Amino acid sequence: MARVLYDLCGIDEGLRFSPYCWRVRYALAHKGLDHETRPWYFTDKQALDFADHDRVPVLVDGDEVVADSYAILRYLDRTYPEAPLLGEGVAEARARFFKHYAERALQPAMLRTIVMDLLNAIHPKDRDYFRETREKRLGRTLEEFHSPAKGLSQLDAALAPLRGCLAAADFIDGEAPAAADYLLFGSFMWARCVSTADLVSNADPVYGWLERMLDCHDGLGRRAMRVTDIEGAYR
Amino acid sequence: MARVLYDLCGIDEGLRFSPYCWRVRYALAHKGLDHETRPWYFTDKQALDFADHDRVPVLVDGDEVVADSYAILRYLDRTYPEAPLLGEGVAEARARFFKHYAERALQPAMLRTIVMDLLNAIHPKDRDYFRETREKRLGRTLEEFHSPAKGLSQLDAALAPLRGCLAAADFIDGEAPAAADYLLFGSFMWARCVSTADLVSNADPVYGWLERMLDCHDGLGRRAMRVTDIEGAYR
Structure with missing residues (x-):
C-alpha cells in the first residue's frame, strides 16, 4: 500500500501507545484515508534515516515523507482538503x-x-x-x-x-x-x-x-x- | 450615544477592573465600534433590571440589550460581521x-x-x-x-x-x-x-x-x- 505510518510499539507488536501516533491514526480515519502501520521501536533510529528524523510518527504517503504529528495534520489538510482537521x-x-x-x-x-x-x-x-x-x-x-x-x-x-x-x-x-x-x-x-x-x-x-x-x-x-x-x- | 456598556468600577469611578468587561472593551475596539461606558457597582442590581440580569457587562446597542461577555462577543460578530472575533x-x-x-x-x-x-x-x-x-x-x-x-x-x-x-x-x-x-x-x-x-x-x-x-x-x-x-x- 502506498500510505504507511511508522507507529511506536511495545512488548507486543500490536501494542501501539504513542500519543503522537494516535493523533495521526485518528486524523487518517477522519479523512477516510486507508493506510498500513509499520511497527517501530524507540531504538530503531536508523529505520527512520530516510525521513531525516528520529521519532515517530512518520507518514509515507506515496512520494511524500512527513514527520511530527502536527506537521502531518497540516500536510493532510493541505493534500486532502475535504473534512478539515486543523482548518485555516x-x-x-x-x-x-x-x-x-x-x-x-x-x-x-x-x-x-x-x-x-x-x-x-x-x-x-x-x-x-x-x-x-x-x-x-x-x-x-x-x-x-x-x-x-x-x-x-x-x-x-x-x-x-x-x-x-x-x-x-x-x-x-x-x-x-x-x-x-x-x-x-x-x-x-x-x-x-x-x-x-x-x-x-x-x-x-x-x-x-x-x-x-x-x-x-x-x-x-x-x-x-x-x-x-x-x-x-x-x- | 446609542451604544452603552455597563462597566464595573471601584474606589474611583475611573477604575474599571472587571475581566468580563475588559473582554468586551477589547472586542468593541477590535470592531471599531464607538461606545460610552456607564459606571456600575456590584450592589447596583436594580440598575440592570431593564436587562433582566444582575451583573456586568451589559451592552445596550440601540434597541438591543445583551448581557454576558461571551454572548456579547457572539452578538457583535452576528451584527457587525467584519473583523470576526470568535468566528464561526x-x-x-x-x-x-x-x-x-x-x-x-x-x-x-x-x-x-x-x-x-x-x-x-x-x-x-x-x-x-x-x-x-x-x-x-x-x-x-x-x-x-x-x-x-x-x-x-x-x-x-x-x-x-x-x-x-x-x-x-x-x-x-x-x-x-x-x-x-x-x-x-x-x-x-x-x-x-x-x-x-x-x-x-x-x-x-x-x-x-x-x-x-x-x-x-x-x-x-x-x-x-x-x-x-x-x-x-x-x-
Missing part, C-alpha cells in the same frame, strides 16, 4: 493551543500517574533508552517521579477548562470531533493502552467525551490492544 | 475553550494572588457584598484563601500551554489578536488594574504578549487607570 487562519491558530495543552498540561500529569506502567509496556530492548532519556529530562529517577496521587490531582486541575467545554458540546470542536479533539485524545489513548489507571471519574463530563472518542471512527480507540490484553504482560 | 464553526468552538481556560485555570490562580488588593480596590459600599459572595463560593475567608505563593505557582503551571503558543506566534489567534486573545487578556487586565503583583516574569514568552496586548487598539489597556494612579488608594 484563526481556527488553525487556536488548534495549536491544544497541542501544547496536551503536551505541557495533560501528559506531564498523566506520566506521573502511569510512568511505571509505561515502562512495563515498553519492549525490553527499549527500556534502557527510555529510562535514560526520560530521567535526564525529568531530572530524577522514574521511581522518584512516579506519584499517582500527585499526577491525578495535577490532571484534575488541568482538566478544569475542558469540563467547561464538554458540559456544553459533545466534542471540543463542536458537534463532531476534529483536530482539537484528536490532539488531546492521543494523550488519553497513550495512557489507556499501557495502564489500567482510572484517570477520569465517570461523573466527570470529560468521561462522556472519552467514551465518544473511543467509539468514533468505528471504535478505532476501543478496538486498540491494551496491555491487559497481553498474556504475561505483568510479570 | 470550528473556530468558534475552539474559542469557547479559552473562555473556560481564563475562568477556571487563570483567574482562580490570579485571585489567590491578588484577592486582598482586589478587596481594597472595590468601592467601600460593595465590600460586604463582595466578601460575602466570594467567601461562600470559596468555602473560606478571603484571608484564608489569600496566598500569593500558591497562586503564582498555580498560575505558572496553568500558563504552560500558552507559552508554547506564544513562542511561535505574536498572538494566540495568530498574527493579530482576536477573541482567544481578548478572552484571556481580560483576566490580566483585572489583575493589572487592582494590583501591582508581577504575575509573569519578563523572561516568559507570555510577558511579550501582555505588552503587545497592552499596546494594541491605541494602548487601550495601557491607558487604563490602575489603583496606583489613585491618591490614597492604600490606606
Whole structure:
C-alpha cells in the first residue's frame, strides 16, 4: 500500500501507545484515508534515516515523507482538503493551543500517574533508552517521579477548562470531533493502552467525551490492544 | 450615544477592573465600534433590571440589550460581521475553550494572588457584598484563601500551554489578536488594574504578549487607570 505510518510499539507488536501516533491514526480515519502501520521501536533510529528524523510518527504517503504529528495534520489538510482537521487562519491558530495543552498540561500529569506502567509496556530492548532519556529530562529517577496521587490531582486541575467545554458540546470542536479533539485524545489513548489507571471519574463530563472518542471512527480507540490484553504482560 | 456598556468600577469611578468587561472593551475596539461606558457597582442590581440580569457587562446597542461577555462577543460578530472575533464553526468552538481556560485555570490562580488588593480596590459600599459572595463560593475567608505563593505557582503551571503558543506566534489567534486573545487578556487586565503583583516574569514568552496586548487598539489597556494612579488608594 502506498500510505504507511511508522507507529511506536511495545512488548507486543500490536501494542501501539504513542500519543503522537494516535493523533495521526485518528486524523487518517477522519479523512477516510486507508493506510498500513509499520511497527517501530524507540531504538530503531536508523529505520527512520530516510525521513531525516528520529521519532515517530512518520507518514509515507506515496512520494511524500512527513514527520511530527502536527506537521502531518497540516500536510493532510493541505493534500486532502475535504473534512478539515486543523482548518485555516484563526481556527488553525487556536488548534495549536491544544497541542501544547496536551503536551505541557495533560501528559506531564498523566506520566506521573502511569510512568511505571509505561515502562512495563515498553519492549525490553527499549527500556534502557527510555529510562535514560526520560530521567535526564525529568531530572530524577522514574521511581522518584512516579506519584499517582500527585499526577491525578495535577490532571484534575488541568482538566478544569475542558469540563467547561464538554458540559456544553459533545466534542471540543463542536458537534463532531476534529483536530482539537484528536490532539488531546492521543494523550488519553497513550495512557489507556499501557495502564489500567482510572484517570477520569465517570461523573466527570470529560468521561462522556472519552467514551465518544473511543467509539468514533468505528471504535478505532476501543478496538486498540491494551496491555491487559497481553498474556504475561505483568510479570 | 446609542451604544452603552455597563462597566464595573471601584474606589474611583475611573477604575474599571472587571475581566468580563475588559473582554468586551477589547472586542468593541477590535470592531471599531464607538461606545460610552456607564459606571456600575456590584450592589447596583436594580440598575440592570431593564436587562433582566444582575451583573456586568451589559451592552445596550440601540434597541438591543445583551448581557454576558461571551454572548456579547457572539452578538457583535452576528451584527457587525467584519473583523470576526470568535468566528464561526470550528473556530468558534475552539474559542469557547479559552473562555473556560481564563475562568477556571487563570483567574482562580490570579485571585489567590491578588484577592486582598482586589478587596481594597472595590468601592467601600460593595465590600460586604463582595466578601460575602466570594467567601461562600470559596468555602473560606478571603484571608484564608489569600496566598500569593500558591497562586503564582498555580498560575505558572496553568500558563504552560500558552507559552508554547506564544513562542511561535505574536498572538494566540495568530498574527493579530482576536477573541482567544481578548478572552484571556481580560483576566490580566483585572489583575493589572487592582494590583501591582508581577504575575509573569519578563523572561516568559507570555510577558511579550501582555505588552503587545497592552499596546494594541491605541494602548487601550495601557491607558487604563490602575489603583496606583489613585491618591490614597492604600490606606
